[in-house]
Amino acid sequence: MEVLKIATAGSVDDGKSTLIGRILYDTKSLTDDKLEAIEKTSKQKGYDYLDFSLATDGLVAEREQGITIDVAHIYFSTPTKSYIIADTPGHVEYTRNMVTGASTSQAAIILIDARKGVIEQTNRHFFINNLLRIKEVIVAINKMDLVDFSEEIYTKIKTDFQALMEKRDYQSQKITFIPVSALKGDNVVNPSENMPWYNGKTLLEHLENLKNQDIYNVGTPRFPVQYVIRPKTDKFHDFRGYAGKVYGGELNVGDKIVVLPSQTTSTIKEIYFYDQKYQTASRRSSVTITLEDDINISRGDMIVKAGDLPKIDKQLTANICWMDSKPLLPGSKYVVQHGVNKVLGRVDAIHHKIHPDYSGIDSDVDSLQVNDIASVTLKLNKPIFYDEFKNHRTNGSFILIDSQSNHTVGAGFIS
Secondary structure (H helix, E strand, O other), X not given: OEEEEEEEEOOOOOOHHHHHHHHHHHOOOOOHHHHHHHHHHHHHOOOOOXXXXXXXXXXXXXXXXXXXXXXXXXEEEOOOEEEEEEEOOOOHHHXXXXXXXXXXXXXXXXXXXXXXXXXXXXXXXXXXXXXXXXXXXXXXXXXXXXHOOOHHHHHHHHHHHHHHHOOOOOOOOEEEEXXXXXXXXXXXXXXXXXXXOOOOOOHHHHHHOOOHHHHOOOOOOEEEEEEEEOOOOOOXXXXXXXXXXXXXXXXXXXXXXXXXXXXXXXXXXXXXXXXXXXOEEOOOOEEEEEEOOOOOOOOXXXXXXXXOOOEEEEEEEEEXXXXXXXXXXXXXXXXXXXXXXXXXXXXEEEEEEEOOOOOOEEOOOOOEOOOOEEEEEEEEEEEEEEOOOOOOXXXXXXXXXXXXXXXXXXXXXXX
């Protein structure tokens, strides 16, 4: 079954957790004990409605304060698709959490409170989705019940957001506007009778109708080798397979390939999934492939199609979201994990800090603090094979690891 990962973003009290809870409730994805707990807690608080935000806010501080602090992953399914919702915090001090949740998502939902309209934090939420090259963005204008389901207010917010769209540098995004009431359920899973002026799809209908070609960058296969399989049994005495996951496109039996970094060439002989043979390894499939030639290949090498090589270099420039309380300084050294590859990298230069609200850049910067986003050049102790993030989200991203603490301190998107 197809899996779609969605990142959510919204300011405090925009109703993001309530929206997710409503989806779970209306798709009958809540367990009986969870539903009973929501009903009990809602009554204790004196509510005359079910507080669906309780379905997602897992931390005590989140439930007490009514805000999202950490990234939570919520799972549910329909008869046609499985979903993973990354419930990310929207406040500026949790920018790193939002980047983490959105970095692996294929679609995003940005919530706007119909009473407040487009605010400064809306700029930040849209900027991060633009930075992370998320193709499908749904702008859910929530709490329409509190503005009497006004078409005029919906249209004004839509116009204001379209003005914000003109500032983006990623034009392949598709933006869809949907007026909803998460609390009442209007246009979330079921169509609203209160907004006859809206003739579009509900939120879930829109997600159900998304096609792979609309949300993925398809066409450039990359196969990082994770494991070399040598069974050394009588039956498979000469078997040599390379296990990994296909990113960006598909590989086929008979394809001419190049192995990096050696740049040795060969041809794909077989493609296995467990003990079954296939002619094609589709995007995001985990397979084992064999080659026509015996080649020295190790974990961390990459198999690509001949004539479609990535960049190979010991230096790269990337937009980095800094996630550590200890600042990033020029000259600092970190482990750069790019796919299954780990290399040592040194910060060569911080070019400028990017204001994640479309207010410009700051060139006079000599360090990065937690939640800062900046353009940085790294020099590596050996070459890696990468693509620009805008062309290949998986092969164009990496993380920075502090070698002393072993903590992930930054996320990078190669430019």
